[in-house]
Amino acid sequence: MTATPSHHLHQERLRSALSVAEELGLPLYRLHSWESLYPVFATHQGEDGQSYYDAHAVEVVRHIARLLYQEGAKSHEIISCLRQDGVIKTEKPAESQRLPKEDSFQNHGLSRHDVTSLTERLKQLEQENKQLGEQLEAFGQIALSLKTLEDENELLRQKQEAAQSRDEYERQSYEASKRALEEDNAALHDTIEQLKRELAGHKAHMQVQESEHTAALVALREELARSRAECKSLRDAEQKRQTTHEAETRAGEERQTLLENERHRLVQKFEQSVLLMQTLEDENVRLKRSLKEGEAMRQEQVRLTERVQALESANATLKAERSSLQQALSARDEEHHAVGQKQAGIQQFLQELQGELYQLKQLITE
Numbered sequence: 001m002t003a004t005p006s007h008h009l010h011q012e013r014l015r016s017a018l019s020v021a022e023e024l025g026l027p028l029y030r031l032h033s034w035e036s037l038y039p040v041f042a043t044h045q046g047e048d049g050q051s052y053y054d055a056h057a058v059e060v061v062r063h064i065a066r067l068l069y070q071e072g073a074k075s076h077e078i079i080s081c082l083r084q085d086g087v088i089k090t091e092k093p094a095e096s097q098r099l100p101k102e103d104s105f106q107n108h109g110l111s112r113h114d115v116t117s118l119t120e121r122l123k124q125l126e127q128e129n130k131q132l133g134e135q136l137e138a139f140g141q142i143a144l145s146l147k148t149l150e151d152e153n154e155l156l157r158q159k160q161e162a163a164q165s166r167d168e169y170e171r172q173s174y175e176a177s178k179r180a181l182e183e184d185n186a187a188l189h190d191t192i193e194q195l196k197r198e199l200a201g202h203k204a205h206m207q208v209q210e211s212e213h214t215a216a217l218v219a220l221r222e223e224l225a226r227s228r229a230e231c232k233s234l235r236d237a238e239q240k241r242q243t244t245h246e247a248e249t250r251a252g253e254e255r256q257t258l259l260e261n262e263r264h265r266l267v268q269k270f271e272q273s274v275l276l277m278q279t280l281e282d283e284n285v286r287l288k289r290s291l292k293e294g295e296a297m298r299q300e301q302v303r304l305t306e307r308v309q310a311l312e313s314a315n316a317t318l319k320a321e322r323s324s325l326q327q328a329l330s331a332r333d334e335e336h337h338a339v340g341q342k343q344a345g346i347q348q349f350l351q352e353l354q355g356e357l358y359q360l361k362q363l364i365t366e
Contacts, residue, residue: 013054015052016053017031038064042057043057059087067082217363223360234349238350245343259325277315280307
């Protein structure tokens with residue numbers, strides 16, 4: 001990691017670690033852990049204490065994030081994958097650089113045998129270096145795992161502290177709730193005791209009321225039975241009276257029809273009598289005029305007078321019969337009116353009886 005003053009950092013070349021972390025959607029501590037786990041990119045630290053990434057470092061970090069979170073690569077495979085993708089270069093020294101020339105060894109007073117030995121020793125050192133590199137990669141994996149565990153431990157510690165504070169708050173709340181519940185329980189216990197006493201008194205009162213209601217119910221049932229019997233007898237009497245009334249009504253209607261016919265006949269007879277009286281009067285006038293004509297006509301006049309008297313007597317009889325018929329019709333109308341009043345009284349009595357039966361049913365139901 002190279003330290004660079006902040007006034008030498010150019011915005012178009014370097015980016016802060018915070019902006020890179022926000023771009024990749026990673027926490028900042030994860031990006032800093034990659035700096036030590038994957039030492040394949042360089043960062044620059046400014047005077048403000050922030051890390052800055054150049055374009056190559058940003059590209060490497062993007063590939064690391066893609067390999068880990070999109071392709072599911074393992075942590076120990078990251079460096080080899082970066083090399084395969086060509087993101088980082090593999091530095092292999094040339095043969096001429098790795099192996100010194102024989103002339104140079106001869107110039108230093110070394111024989112060919114010494115050069116061969118040195119060459120073999122160099123190859124051994126390269127193999128050991130390769131093994132050390134592999135061990136270094138394995139150590140990087142272990143370090144990554146340790147860093148991950150440290151991060152997880154830190155998160156667990158924070159969660160534990162939050163849980164402890166929450167547990168303390170919940171414990172205090174529980175204690176307060178427990179005290180409140182104990183107070184409520186004591187109050188409820190007192191209330192239950194009071195309710196038990198009230199329930200006992202209410203139960204005794206209800207037993208007394210139940211016995212009273214039972215006696216009243218028995219009396220009401222007896223009264224209802226009597227009322228039903230009376231109602232049945234009244235209904236039978238009303239039905240009998242109604243049948244009798246219908247028969248009397250039919251008889252009265254028939255009698256009234258006969259009276260009307262008789263009245264019509266008497267009226268016709270009276271009209272005929274009136275006409276006959278007029279005729280007789282005319283005849284009497286004529287006879288009186290002709291009385292002077294002879295004694296013989298006087299006897300005829302006497303006979304006609306007797307006949308007129310008989311007709312007048314018959315007319316008086318008809319008038320008396322007509323008056324008696326009118327009186328009989330008036331008496332029949334009064335009888336019909338009295339029967340109607342009796343029927344209205346019976347209907348009212350039945351309605352009152354039905355109302356009392358409905359009240360008795362409600363009392364029985366209650």
